Amino acid sequence: MAALSKHVLIVEDDAPIARLIEIHLQASGLQTTVCDDGLDAQELLKNNQYDMLVLDRMIPGKRGLDLLRWLRAQDKTMLLPVLMVTALSMTDERVRGLNEGADDYLGKPFEPDELVARVAALLRRSTSVVTETFDDKAIQLDDESMEVKVDGKLLALRPLEFKLLQTMMGKPGRVFSREQLLDTVWGMDSFVEERTVDATVKRLRKELATVGQGDAVQTIRGMGYRFQASS
Numbered sequence: 001m002a003a004l005s006k007h008v009l010i011v012e013d014d015a016p017i018a019r020l021i022e023i024h025l026q027a028s029g030l031q032t033t034v035c036d037d038g039l040d041a042q043e044l045l046k047n048n049q050y051d052m053l054v055l056d057r058m059i060p061g062k063r064g065l066d067l068l069r070w071l072r073a074q075d076k077t078m079l080l081p082v083l084m085v086t087a088l089s090m091t092d093e094r095v096r097g098l099n100e101g102a103d104d105y106l107g108k109p110f111e112p113d114e115l116v117a118r119v120a121a122l123l124r125r126s127t128s129v130v131t132e133t134f135d136d137k138a139i140q141l142d143d144e145s146m147e148v149k150v151d152g153k154l155l156a157l158r159p160l161e162f163k164l165l166q167t168m169m170g171k172p173g174r175v176f177s178r179e180q181l182l183d184t185v186w187g188m189d190s191f192v193e194e195r196t197v198d199a200t201v202k203r204l205r206k207e208l209a210t211v212g213q214g215d216a217v218q219t220i221r222g223m224g225y226r227f228q229a230s231s
Contacts, residue, residue, distance in 0.1 A: 006051040006123055007031040011041040011067070012085070013059045017108070021054060021085075024112040025119060038062025042070060050080055052123055057086035057097065065100055072101035081122040081159070085110070098199035103160055104192055121187060139213060141166055150211035160185060161204045164197075168217065168227035177224040201225055 008025055012018035013036040022032045033050070035041045039061035045053075053071070057064035068082060084102040097105050104118050140149045146162055148155045157165065163185045168176060176184075178194040185200075186192050201217060208214050218228050 005029050005031045007033070007049070008052045008054060008119065009041065009044060009048075009050045010034045010054045011038065011059060011064070012036065012054070012056040014056070017056075020112065021115065024116050025054075028116050028120065030119070036060075038064065038067045041067055045071065052080055052119065053082045054119065055082055055084050055102070057084060065097065068097070068100050068102060083115075083118055083122060085115070095195055095199060098196055099202060101203065103158070104196070124187070139165075139169070139208075139216060141169055150208075150213055153211055155207050155211065157204070157207060160200055161207070164200055164204055165217070165227070168225065169229075172227050172229040175220045175223050175226045181225070197225075 008030050010018055010021050010025070010032055012021060012034070015036070018034050018036065022034055025032050033044065033048075035044055036059070038059045041055075041059075042062060044050075055064050055068065059067075062070075064084065064086065068084070071080075071082070081103045082101065083104045083106060084097045085106045085108065086097075087108040103122055106115060106118055138150060141162075142148070143166075146159070148157050148162065148165060164181065167181065167184050168174075178197045181197050182192065182194060186196070201219075205214050205217055208216055216228060218226050220226055
């Protein structure tokens with residue numbers, strides 16, 4: 001029996017655009033569900049399992065950012081990748097979406113091939129195999145379960161945040177530039193901007209701060225970021 005394809009939830013209230021997205025994702029071998037209302041999308045997310053969310057920002061019922069905030073406030077089972085698609089493509093709007101928890105951002109109008117490539121990249125990263133385990137005494141990172149624990153408490157890290165922490169924990173004290181982190185964590189074929197690294201680091205620090213480890217990932221001004229192992 002053939003393996004089931006990945007299932008993508010498309011939340012878009014512009015019917016022609018929703019259909020365009022659906023056609024091209026299905027052509028790439030993905031299963032899709034389309035929804036045109038934020039509240040309906042929330043119910044679908046509560047009651048079904050999806051592998052990714054393609055989310056328009058300006059939708060009725062519950063705005064895209066509000067739905068994203070709700071999603072990121074749920075438990076770790078709701079940490080699926082999110083590609084935000086919107087006509088609000090200015091830099092400050094993209095950064096706001098990334099800070100709220102989007103994994104990537106695509107402005108309208110867009111080329112279908114780029115949409116498919118971004119979706120494929122996010123799905124690939126979310127299911128990538130982790131090959132190393134690190135433990136700095138305070139923070140334990142498990143490659144098999146893709147879990148991070150501090151003093152026995154499980155942190156709700158999404159795949160990109162996990163891989164970002166794993167990359168830096170692998171070489172504690174080393175300073176990684178944003179470009180190096182993009183190549184390693186997002187992949188050299190990614191379309192994302194360097195400011196995406198900043199947004200992901202911010203989310204990672206916020207989660208680490210809940211267990212008193214917010215300073216473990218340090219900013220080196222003008223250079224990048226590093227993981228500082230506990231003494």
